[in-house]
Amino acid sequence: MTIAPLISCSQVYFGAGALDSLAMVLKDLGACRVLVVTDKGVSGAGILDEPISALGGSGIGCTVFDDIKPEPDENTVDALIDAVCSDRIDAVVGFGGGSAMDCAKVAAVSLAHGGRLRDYIGRDRVTERGLPLVLVPTTSGTGSESTPNALFIVDGEKQAVISPHLLPKAAVIDPVVTVTAPARVTAASGVDALVHACESFTSLRATPLTEVYSLRAAELIAGAIRTAVWQGSNMAARRDMALGSYLAGIAIANAGTGAVHALAYPLGSRFGLSHGMSNSMMFAAVSEANVPADLDKFAILARALGSKTEGMSRRESAAAYTAEIKSIIRDVGLPSSLMELGVKASDLDQLVSDAAKQTRLLINNPRALSPEDIATVYSRALLGEGCSR
Numbered sequence: 001m002t003i004a005p006l007i008s009c010s011q012v013y014f015g016a017g018a019l020d021s022l023a024m025v026l027k028d029l030g031a032c033r034v035l036v037v038t039d040k041g042v043s044g045a046g047i048l049d050e051p052i053s054a055l056g057g058s059g060i061g062c063t064v065f066d067d068i069k070p071e072p073d074e075n076t077v078d079a080l081i082d083a084v085c086s087d088r089i090d091a092v093v094g095f096g097g098g099s100a101m102d103c104a105k106v107a108a109v110s111l112a113h114g115g116r117l118r119d120y121i122g123r124d125r126v127t128e129r130g131l132p133l134v135l136v137p138t139t140s141g142t143g144s145e146s147t148p149n150a151l152f153i154v155d156g157e158k159q160a161v162i163s164p165h166l167l168p169k170a171a172v173i174d175p176v177v178t179v180t181a182p183a184r185v186t187a188a189s190g191v192d193a194l195v196h197a198c199e200s201f202t203s204l205r206a207t208p209l210t211e212v213y214s215l216r217a218a219e220l221i222a223g224a225i226r227t228a229v230w231q232g233s234n235m236a237a238r239r240d241m242a243l244g245s246y247l248a249g250i251a252i253a254n255a256g257t258g259a260v261h262a263l264a265y266p267l268g269s270r271f272g273l274s275h276g277m278s279n280s281m282m283f284a285a286v287s288e289a290n291v292p293a294d295l296d297k298f299a300i301l302a303r304a305l306g307s308k309t310e311g312m313s314r315r316e317s318a319a320a321y322t323a324e325i326k327s328i329i330r331d332v333g334l335p336s337s338l339m340e341l342g343v344k345a346s347d348l349d350q351l352v353s354d355a356a357k358q359t360r361l362l363i364n365n366p367r368a369l370s371p372e373d374i375a376t377v378y379s380r381a382l383l384g385e386g387c388s389r
């Protein structure tokens with residue numbers, strides 16, 4: 001049996017004030033002119049003003065591209081590369097949520113070696129490192145700063161660029177920059193991070209090492225998400241969310257995600273739902289289907305999420321996991337049924353067909369799901385059965 005090494009980004013600056021290190025990090029990487037990839041929400045909130053002025057003070061020039069859209073597609077990435085390719089960029093900073101960080105990953109490769117997004121879609125089609133890359137997450141959600149993946153909508157489907165060469169040289173994780181994230185964004189991205197923790201823990205690729213990251217991430221996120229959503233300036237909650245999201249990112253980088261993500265992706269590509277919202281909509285329904293497949297692990301997760309399972313049977317303890325998920329989704333104010341978001345019963349066939357193609361994720365799921373099983377899960381999510389307020 002071959003044991004794979006745990007992969008993660010090599011340098012991590014974590015904690016309130018970590019952003020002050022950005023100029024020094026880039027200096028150490030030999031950067032003279034950096035590309036900052038972000039979105040208009042981040043640039044408009046003024047979070048970039050101080051770091052960019054600090055870079056200028058260190059003699060580092062900046063090109064800011066802030067036209068990253070949620071759920072980025074081929075046009076977004078190619079427009080980014082076209083806009084900056086003549087700027088003599090020598091390092092890239094992804095500053096934002098998962099969309100900005102994922103676009104920055106591909107830009108770093110493309111600016112060094114040429115090619116467009118389509119050239120790199122798939123596993124290991126990036127064969128060497130791109131420009132030095134630093135990632136600064138502004139939400140606690142995707143964990144993109146610790147994964148070798150970048151996700152895009154290509155040909156109407158969510159597709160991935162996967163290569164260890166996408167891992168950043170450094171991640172700068174400063175919970176202070178997440179404080180301006182609105183409650184709805186904090187809720188949806190936070191649930192995405194929780195899905196990462198839980199799916200990686202029960203993944204068929206989980207190892208004793210990845211389980212440590214998954215479980216601690218689940219505890220941190222479940223303990224902090226409600227406060228982070230409803231008291232956005234609570235720094236202890238923001239810190240726990242940032243740490244949980246980062247740890248969960250390491251876990252999925254090594255153990256993968258599962259059916260929640262597989263069934264969520266078509267909601268993003270067909271209905272334009274954000275990644276976090278899509279995952280939130282599928283979380284409880286997939287969990288109900290998965291619980292019988294691994295009662296012991298789901299019982300452990302239930303306790304990590306805060307459930308008191310003393311005196312319960314194995315089956316009851318595992319079922320408490322789904323109850324905790326429903327409680328969290330309800331408490332952070334996210335919708336409980338796909339119907340509320342405009343999905344109709346007549347859409348289910350297409351969703352099932354799209355989800356069944358996500359085999360790279362479904363193979364990690366603790367329960368093998370047939371197309372009929374997937375249809376049942378979507379039907380439950382459509383009606384929000386068990387999630388009613």
Ligand SMILES: [Fe+2]
Pocket residue numbers: 142192193196261275279
């Ligand atoms: Fe995710």
